[in-house]
Amino acid sequence: MKYLFLWLEAPLQSWGFDSRFDLRATALFPTKSGVYGLLLASSGDSGPQTELLAQMRDASFLAVDFRKPGDSTPQLCDYHVVGNGYNENSTWESYHCLWTATGKVGAGKQTYRYYLQNKKFGVVIGFPDELADKFAASLQNPVYDLYLGRKCCVPTDFIYRGVFPSEEEARTAMETLAVQKELAPDRCFRDADAENPDGFYISDVPLEFGEHKRYADRRVVVEPYVCTGASADG
Numbered sequence: 001m002k003y004l005f006l007w008l009e010a011p012l013q014s015w016g017f018d019s020r021f022d023l024r025a026t027a028l029f030p031t032k033s034g035v036y037g038l039l040l041a042s043s044g045d046s047g048p049q050t051e052l053l054a055q056m057r058d059a060s061f062l063a064v065d066f067r068k069p070g071d072s073t074p075q076l077c078d079y080h081v082v083g084n085g086y087n088e089n090s091t092w093e094s095y096h097c098l099w100t101a102t103g104k105v106g107a108g109k110q111t112y113r114y115y116l117q118n119k120k121f122g123v124v125i126g127f128p129d130e131l132a133d134k135f136a137a138s139l140q141n142p143v144y145d146l147y148l149g150r151k152c153c154v155p156t157d158f159i160y161r162g163v164f165p166s167e168e169e170a171r172t173a174m175e176t177l178a179v180q181k182e183l184a185p186d187r188c189f190r191d192a193d194a195e196n197p198d199g200f201y202i203s204d205v206p207l208e209f210g211e212h213k214r215y216a217d218r219r220v221v222v223e224p225y226v227c228t229g230a231s232a233d234g
Contacts, residue, residue, distance in 0.1 A: 001129065001132075002126070002129050002133070002164065002165060003124055003127075003132070003164045003169070004124070004132055004160075004162075004163050005122065005161040005164065005174055006035070006122070006123040006125070007121075007123075007158065007174075007177060008030055008120070008123060008148050008155065009120045009155060009156055010119070011117065011118055012076065012148075012152060013121075013149050013153050014026040014115045014153055015027040015029065015030050016033075016034070016149065017031050017033065017202050017204045023112050024112070024113040026075065026149065027204075028065075028189075029063045030063045030123055030148075031204040033205070033206045034149050034204075035123060036053065036206050037206070038146055038148070039135045040052070041142065041143070041144040041146055042135065042144070042146060043135060046209075047209065048208045048211075048212070049210070053207055054207075057207070060167070061124075062125075062188060063123045063189045064185050064187075064188045065119070065120075065187055065189075066120045066121065066178045066181075066183040067119075067183060067186050068183060069184060071118075073119075074117070075117065077113070080111040081110055113150075120178075120181070124167060124170045124171060124174060133163065139160035140160055171227075171228050172229075175228060175229075185224075186225070187225060188222070188223060188224070188225040189222055191218060191219070191221070192218075200220060200222075201218070201219050202220055205217065205218050
């Protein structure tokens with residue numbers, strides 16, 4: 001087993017998990033589905049990839065929210081109007097039209113898309129050696145563009161930060177980078193275990209990508225992050 005350390009930093013991030021067409025919310029942390037999509041984009045594994053995702057399903061997943069003391073930036077709600085060209089005389093299509101106050105068809109349909117602003121996350125994922133090495137190589141030479149949830153969420157720092165033989169070493173590297181950036185851990189989001197009855201369920205474990213996407217649930221615990229004791233010089 002090896003552990004990938006990823007650093008996710010950008011002006012905008014959006015991690016969907018239960019979005020609908022009109023309202024596209026974001027989770028408060030990087031989701032497994034979003035990060036796995038990033039990994040498969042880097043390796044060029046497009047389409048359903050059910051076998052590969054089955055190998056990745058039970059990987060340990062830790063996301064830590066780092067920020068400067070006192071920093072609390074609200075989410076951004078981006079207003080969109082889409083769907084121009086629907087037939088207002090069709091019962092079904094008329095529901096997708098944007099009607100003006102005077103009863104005329106406007107430019108299209110309103111949608112609302114939410115983003116996290118100016119966030120920095122450290123993510124540590126535990127994979128079997130072969131998978132860890134595969135993604136370590138592809139993240140440094142990605143096949144497709146990498147973004148943090150949506151195509152407009154372009155990372156502003158290097159994502160790949162190393163592969164380590166233990167989770168503790170990966171976490172130490174993460175904490176060291178945070179200290180160098182003058183950031184402190186706020187809270188972490190990790191997989192729940194049998195000993196911890198707390199947490200909530202989120203449907204973000206991808207079973208199949210491509211045209212017919214499928215996801216499984218996992219239980220996530222939110223708690224203060226306890227550092228391993230990293231310093232600025234490691």
